[in-house]
Amino acid sequence: MSNSSDVIVVGAGVIGAACAYYAACSGLSVTVVDRGPVAAGTTGAGEGNLLVSDKEPGPELELALLSATLWRELAQELPARIEYEAKGGLVVASDATGMAELRKFAETQAGAGVTAEEIPPGRLHDLEPHLAPGLGGGFHYPQDAQVQPALATAHLLRASGARVRTGEEVTAVLTGPHGKVRGVRTAAGDLHAPYVVNAAGTWGGEVAWLAGAHLPVLPRRGFVLVTEPLPRLVRHKVYASDYVSGVASGSAALQTSVVVEGTPAGPVLIGGSRERVGFDRTLSVEALRRLAAQATMLFPVLAGVRAMRTYAGFRPYLPDHLPAIGTDPRVPGLLHACGHEGAGIGLAPATGLVVARLLTGDQPPLDVGPFRPGRFAPAA
Amino acid sequence: MPTSPSEPYDLAVIGAGPAGLAGAVTAGELGLSVALLDAAGTTGGQYFRHPAPGLGAARPQALHHDWAAFAALRRRLGASGVTHLAHHHVWTVQRQDDGPWTAHALTGAEGDTPVRVRARAILLAAGAYERQLPFPGWTLPGVVGAGGAQAMLKSGLVLPGQRVVVAGSGPLLLAVASSLATAGAHVPAVIEASGYLGYAHRPLTLVANPHKLLEAAVHGTALLRHRIPLRTRSAVTEVHGTDRVEAVTVSRLDRDWRPLPGTGRRIACDALAVGHGLLPRTELATGLGCATRRAPDGTHALALGDLQETSVPGLWAAGETGGIGGWQLACAEGELAGIAVAARLRGLPALTGSRRVRDLARRRDRMRAFADTMAAAHAPGPGWTGWLTDATDVCRCEEVTVGGIREAVTGLGARDTRTVKLLTRAGMGWCQGRMCGTAVACLAAAGTEQGTVPPSAERRPLAVPVPLGALADQPAENDRTS
Ligand SMILES: Cc1cc2nc3c(=O)[nH]c(=O)nc-3n(C[C@H](O)[C@H](O)[C@H](O)COP(=O)(O)OP(=O)(O)OC[C@H]3O[C@@H](n4cnc5c(N)ncnc54)[C@H](O)[C@@H]3O)c2cc1C
Ligand SMILES: Cc1cc2nc3c(=O)[nH]c(=O)nc-3n(C[C@H](O)[C@H](O)[C@H](O)COP(=O)(O)OP(=O)(O)OC[C@H]3O[C@@H](n4cnc5c(N)ncnc54)[C@H](O)[C@@H]3O)c2cc1C
Numbered sequence: 001m002s003n004s005s006d007v008i009v010v011g012a013g014v015i016g017a018a019c020a021y022y023a024a025c026s027g028l029s030v031t032v033v034d035r036g037p038v039a040a041g042t043t044g045a046g047e048g049n050l051l052v053s054d055k056e057p058g059p060e061l062e063l064a065l066l067s068a069t070l071w072r073e074l075a076q077e078l079p080a081r082i083e084y085e086a087k088g089g090l091v092v093a094s095d096a097t098g099m100a101e102l103r104k105f106a107e108t109q110a111g112a113g114v115t116a117e118e119i120p121p122g123r124l125h126d127l128e129p130h131l132a133p134g135l136g137g138g139f140h141y142p143q144d145a146q147v148q149p150a151l152a153t154a155h156l157l158r159a160s161g162a163r164v165r166t167g168e169e170v171t172a173v174l175t176g177p178h179g180k181v182r183g184v185r186t187a188a189g190d191l192h193a194p195y196v197v198n199a200a201g202t203w204g205g206e207v208a209w210l211a212g213a214h215l216p217v218l219p220r221r222g223f224v225l226v227t228e229p230l231p232r233l234v235r236h237k238v239y240a241s242d243y244v245s246g247v248a249s250g251s252a253a254l255q256t257s258v259v260v261e262g263t264p265a266g267p268v269l270i271g272g273s274r275e276r277v278g279f280d281r282t283l284s285v286e287a288l289r290r291l292a293a294q295a296t297m298l299f300p301v302l303a304g305v306r307a308m309r310t311y312a313g314f315r316p317y318l319p320d321h322l323p324a325i326g327t328d329p330r331v332p333g334l335l336h337a338c339g340h341e342g343a344g345i346g347l348a349p350a351t352g353l354v355v356a357r358l359l360t361g362d363q364p365p366l367d368v369g370p371f372r373p374g375r376f377a378p379a380a
Numbered sequence: 381m382p383t384s385p386s387e388p389y390d391l392a393v394i395g396a397g398p399a400g401l402a403g404a405v406t407a408g409e410l411g412l413s414v415a416l417l418d419a420a421g422t423t424g425g426q427y428f429r430h431p432a433p434g435l436g437a438a439r440p441q442a443l444h445h446d447w448a449a450f451a452a453l454r455r456r457l458g459a460s461g462v463t464h465l466a467h468h469h470v471w472t473v474q475r476q477d478d479g480p481w482t483a484h485a486l487t488g489a490e491g492d493t494p495v496r497v498r499a500r501a502i503l504l505a506a507g508a509y510e511r512q513l514p515f516p517g518w519t520l521p522g523v524v525g526a527g528g529a530q531a532m533l534k535s536g537l538v539l540p541g542q543r544v545v546v547a548g549s550g551p552l553l554l555a556v557a558s559s560l561a562t563a564g565a566h567v568p569a570v571i572e573a574s575g576y577l578g579y580a581h582r583p584l585t586l587v588a589n590p591h592k593l594l595e596a597a598v599h600g601t602a603l604l605r606h607r608i609p610l611r612t613r614s615a616v617t618e619v620h621g622t623d624r625v626e627a628v629t630v631s632r633l634d635r636d637w638r639p640l641p642g643t644g645r646r647i648a649c650d651a652l653a654v655g656h657g658l659l660p661r662t663e664l665a666t667g668l669g670c671a672t673r674r675a676p677d678g679t680h681a682l683a684l685g686d687l688q689e690t691s692v693p694g695l696w697a698a699g700e701t702g703g704i705g706g707w708q709l710a711c712a713e714g715e716l717a718g719i720a721v722a723a724r725l726r727g728l729p730a731l732t733g734s735r736r737v738r739d740l741a742r743r744r745d746r747m748r749a750f751a752d753t754m755a756a757a758h759a760p761g762p763g764w765t766g767w768l769t770d771a772t773d774v775c776r777c778e779e780v781t782v783g784g785i786r787e788a789v790t791g792l793g794a795r796d797t798r799t800v801k802l803l804t805r806a807g808m809g810w811c812q813g814r815m816c817g818t819a820v821a822c823l824a825a826a827g828t829e830q831g832t833v834p835p836s837a838e839r840r841p842l843a844v845p846v847p848l849g850a851l852a853d854q855p856a857e858n859d860r861t862s
Pocket of ligand 2: 396418419424428470471508526527530708710843
C-alpha cells in the first residue's frame with residue numbers, strides 16, 4: 001500500500017467522511033486516518049438531526065441550508081441504509097407568549113430561505129397525535145430531516161473510495177522546508193501528502209497543536225436517552241421552543257431542552273442536555289431526569305415507556321459557537337474542519353464541499369469568512 | 381436502620397447472593413447500619429436459589445449440597461438488624477463529590493416506583509450471567525441456557541424437556557447435568573468443548589482446594605450413576621428441528637475449538653441446555669469508572685485490592701463481579717469486604733489486621749488461583765467461529781446475522797463491539813448485548829491483527845431499563861449542574 005496521497009484527513013467522523021467524499025469527487029486521492037474505528041468519536045454518540053429550524057439567520061444557517069440540499073442529494077447516491085428521512089421538524093410553544101416568540105423567529109428565518117408553517121393549537125394533534133393537550137401551538141419546518149450518523153459516515157467513506165486507516169493515532173504532523181505540511185506520523189509509520197485536513201472533532205485542538213497551530217476546541221457534554229422499540233408514536237423531530245435559546249447559550253451549567261424523535265428501527269431518542277464538564281463520562285441522573293421530565297411533558301404517553309440505555313457524547317465547540325473551516329493562517333498545507341458543536345451531522349456535507357473546493361483552489365460555495373480558523377489566533 | 385430517614389445507611393449492599401449476604405451480615409454484626417438490596421424476592425442469589433414459599437416446595441435443600449451454610453447465613457441475617465430490600469432493581473449508583481452514595485432503584489408491583497437508597501459505602505455483589513456463543517439453530521425453541529435450566533429447576537422445578545443434551549464449556553455443565561438427571565430428565569450426553577487438561581497442569585491448586593475435588597467427585601458419581609457420558613473436545617455445531625429441537629449435531633474440535641470436518645454425529649433430543657461459563661455483572665461499577673482486569677477465560681472482572689475495594693474509593697465488590705469462582709469464594713470475599721468497610725467507616729484499621737482476615741485472604745487467594753486455572757482451561761478457543769455460517773443469527777433481539785456483522789467489519793470499518801452495534805444494531809435490543817456481546821467482539825476482532833481480542837468491559841450505564849415516568853419523578857438535584 002502506497003503511503004502517499006493528495007490529502008490526508010485526520011478523523012473518521014462524519015466531518016472527515018464528508019471531506020473525504022467531496023475531495024475524492026473532485027479527483028483527489030484521499031487517505032483517512034483515525035485512532036479508533038469509523039465513527040469512534042462524537043459522531044457515534046450523536047443523534048442524526050439535520051436541523052435548519054433551530055438556527056437564526058447568519059453564517060451557520062447558510063451552511064445548514066446548503067447541507068440540507070446536499071443531504072438530499074446524498075440520500076439518492078448512498079444506500080438507503082443511512083436511514084435518511086425528510087420527516088420535518090415541529091417546534092412547539094407551551095403558551096401564547098412562547099408562540100409569539102416562535103412567530104418572530106420564524107419571520108426572521110423566512111428572509112434567509114427557511115420555510116416554516118404556523119400550526120395553531122387546534123391542528124397540533126393532526127401532526128403529532130400523542131402531543132400533550134393544552135400547548136400554545138407550533139411551527140412546522142419541512143426542511144428538517146434525519147440520518148443515522150454512524151451509517152451515514154461509514155457509507156460516505158466507502159463511497160469516497162478513500163484509503164481508510166483505522167486504529168492508527170496521529171502523533172505528529174510532518175513539515176518540510178518553510179514549515180509546509182508533508183504528512184502525518186502514526187505508530188504504523190509516516191504517511192505523506194501535501195495537505196492535511198484536521199477533522200478531529202472535539203480533539204481538533206490537540207491535532208492543531210501537533211502542527212504548531214492554535215484552535216481552542218472544547219467539549220460540551222450531552223446525554224441521549226434511548227427507549228425500547230415502539231410503533232411510530234412520534235412522527236417529526238419535536239422540540240420545545242426553549243431549545244433554541246439553549247443551543248445558542250454559552251453557559252456552563254447544565255441545560256436541557258429536549259428534542260424527541262422516533263427512528264426507523266423503533267426506539268425513540270431523547271436528547272438535548274448540554275453541560276461543560278470536560279471529558280467526564282459519568283452518568284448524570286439529573287441530566288437524565290430533566291430529559292425524561294421534558295419528554296414526558298411533551299408526550300405524556302412516554303411516561304410508561306422504558307429507557308433501555310443512555311450514552312454521553314462530547315460536542316466540539318469553539319468560543320463563538322461557529323465551526324472552524326478553512327486553511328490555517330500559519331501552517332501552509334494544513335486545513336481545519338472541526339468545532340461543529342451540536343450540529344456536525346447536519347453541517348457535514350457543506351463543510352466537506354468547502355474543504356474540497358479549497359483543496360482544488362476553486363471558489364467555495366458560500367462565504368467562508370466567518371469560519372476562518374485564524375479568528376482565534378492569540379494576539380502576538 | 382439509620383436513625384432518621386435523611387441519615388444515610390453506613391453500607392448499601394447490592395445483590396443478596398452468597399457474597400452480598402456474607403458481606404451484609406458481617407457488617408451488620410460489626411455494628412454498621414446496612415441495607416441489602418436485591419432484584420429478587422428472596423435472598424440466596426444464583427446458587428441458593430429456591431422456590432418462593434408460596435410454591436409449596438417442601439424441601440428446597442434437595443437440590444443443594446450446601447444448604448446448611450445458606451441456612452446459617454439467613455439466620456444471622458435475621459438477627460443482624462440488616463434491612464433487606466427485596467424486589468429492588470438497582471439501575472445506577474452515583475456519588476456527589478465526597479458525600480454519600482446513592483443507589484437508584486425501581487420497586488413496587490409494576491417495578492416502576494423510583495427509590496433512592498443513600499449510604500456511606502457500597503458493596504457491589506451483583507453476581508454473574510451466562511456467556512453464550514451462537515451456533516446454527518440456537519434460536520430454536522427448546523434451546524435454553526444451561527445455568528438458566530438449573531435456575532428454573534431450583535426456583536420452579538420445571539424441566540426444559542425429557543431428553544436434554546447439556547453442552548458448552550465449564551464445570552457448571554456437570555452440575556446442570558446431574559440436577560437435570562436427578563429431577564428425572566434423560567441426559568444423553570454432556571458435550572464439553574475444552575479438554576479439561578488445564579487442571580492437570582496445576583496439580584498444586586487442585587490439592588489446595590480439596591472441596592473442589594469433592595464437588596467434582598459428587599458430580600462425577602452422579603454422572604456415573606445416571607450413565608451420562610462426558611464428551612470433551614466436542615461441541616454442538618448445529619441444532620435440527622422445525623418448530624422445536626429434535627436433534628443436535630455434535631462435532632469433534634481441534635485444540636483451538638475448530639470443528640473437525642466429517643466428525644459430526646446426530647443425537648436425538650427435545651431440549652439443549654447450553655452455556656459457556658459466566659460473565660461478571662460489572663456494569664454498575666464500570667459506569668463509575670472502576671478498573672477491570674481480564675480473566676484467563678477472556679471475561680472482564682472488576683480489579684480489586686487486597687480488601688476487596690475497587691479502584692474507586694468507597695466502592696467495594698465481592699463474589700462473581702470480581703471474577704467467577706463459586707459460592708464459597710463469594711462468601712469469603714463478602715465477609716472480607718464487610719470487615720474492610722467497618723474498619724474504614726469506624727476508623728478502626730486494626731480490624732483488618734486480625735487473624736480472621738489473614739485466614740480469609742489466604743483462602744480467597746487460593747480459591748481465586750484455582751478459579752483462574754479453571755477459567756484458562758475453559759477459555760473459548762479462537763476457532764469456535766468456524767461453526768458459524770453467514771446466516772447464523774448473532775443478535776437475536778435485532779436479528780443480526782454473522783454475515784451482517786462480517787460486512788460491517790470488512791466493508792464499513794467496524795473494529796469493536798460499539799461500532800458493530802452502531803452499524804448493525806447488534807446489541808441494541810432487549811438484552812442490550814448481554815447475549816451476543818462475546819460473539820460480536822470475537823467477530824469484530826477477526827479482521828484485525830490482534831486476532832480474536834477479548835470483549836472489552838462494556839459500558840452499560842442503565843443496569844436495568846427505567847420507565848421515563850420513573851426517571852422524571854426523581855427529586856431534582858440542584859448541586860450537580862456546573
Ligand atoms: C448527545 C449529542 C447529540 C447530538 N445530536 C446531533 C444532532 O442531532 N444533529 C447534529 O447535526 N449533530 C448532533 N450532535 C453533534 C455531532 O455529533 C458532532 O458535531 C459531530 O459528530 C462532530 O463530528 P466530527 O467528525 O467533527 O467529530 P468526531 O465524530 O468526534 O470525529 C473525530 C475523530 O477524530 C479522531 N481523532 C481524534 N484525534 C485523533 C488523532 N490524534 N489521530 C487520529 N484520529 C484522531 C477521533 O477518534 C474521532 O473519530 C450531537 C452531539 C451529541 C454529543
Ligand atoms: C444462571 C446461573 C446458574 C448457576 N448455577 C450454579 C450451580 O448450579 N452451582 C454452582 O456452584 N454455581 C452456580 N452458579 C454460580 C453461582 O452463581 C456462584 O458461584 C454464586 O452464586 C456467586 O455468588 P454471588 O453472590 O457472587 O452472586 P449471585 O449468587 O449471582 O447473586 C447476585 C445477586 O445480585 C442480584 N442483582 C444483580 N444485579 C442487580 C441489580 N442491578 N439490582 C438488584 N439486584 C441485583 C441478583 O438478583 C442476585 O440475587 C450459577 C450462576 C448462574 C449465573
